[in-house]
Amino acid sequence: MFNKNSTRDKKTNLDHITINTVIDEGMLIKGNISGEGAIRIDGKIEGNIELKEGIILGEKAEITGSVKSNIIVVHGKLHGNISCRFLYIKSTGLIDGDIEVGAFEVELGGKYNGTLKMPDQELQHKEAPKSKKTAEGALLLQK
Structure with a gap:
């Protein structure tokens, strides 16, 4: 009757990418962030974010600015535009x-x-990597 493989338990592609930077809860950054790696944000950012690999916005994250990356996962709040290949808006995301x-x-x-x-x-027709191996392979192909 109930699907045991619910979407709540499903991991996203970004769950398999090494996080290079973490901005913890209670931190406030005013300014733009750019780079090659992946970041997890649990604090507040007032500025634009552009990272090549990926961005995770934790449940406590509050971003005011545009966000651009390959993969973006939103658990928190974002007030700005998004541009990416793959976007995951989680149940707590706004x-x-x-x-x-x-x-x-x-x-x-x-x-x-x-x-x-x-x-x-072309990016619309490419399928998102489904496993750790294919996610890492896709990232290696991009470099």
């Missing part, structure tokens, strides 16, 4: 802004207010 994405998933309870664009480009 996005107030426009989204441009190749593919996305919204858990029950996740919210976004804005326009959604899924460009008719």
Whole structure:
């Protein structure tokens, strides 16, 4: 009757990527962040974020600014636009802004207010890696 493989238990592709930087709860950063790696944010950022690998916004995260990366997972709040290949809006996630994405998933309870664009480009047709091996392989191919 109930699906044992619920989406709550499903890990995202970013769960298999090495996190290079963590901005912990209670931290406030005013300014832009850019780089090659992946980041987890549990604090507050007032500025734009552009990272090549990925971005995880924890449940306590509050971002005011645009966000751009390969993979983005939103558990917290984002007030700004998103541009990425793969977007995961979790049940506690809230996005107030426009989204441009190749593919996305919204858990029950996740919210976004804005326009959604899924460009008719190559990235829309590429499938997201499903396992640790394929996620790492996809990242190696990008480098």
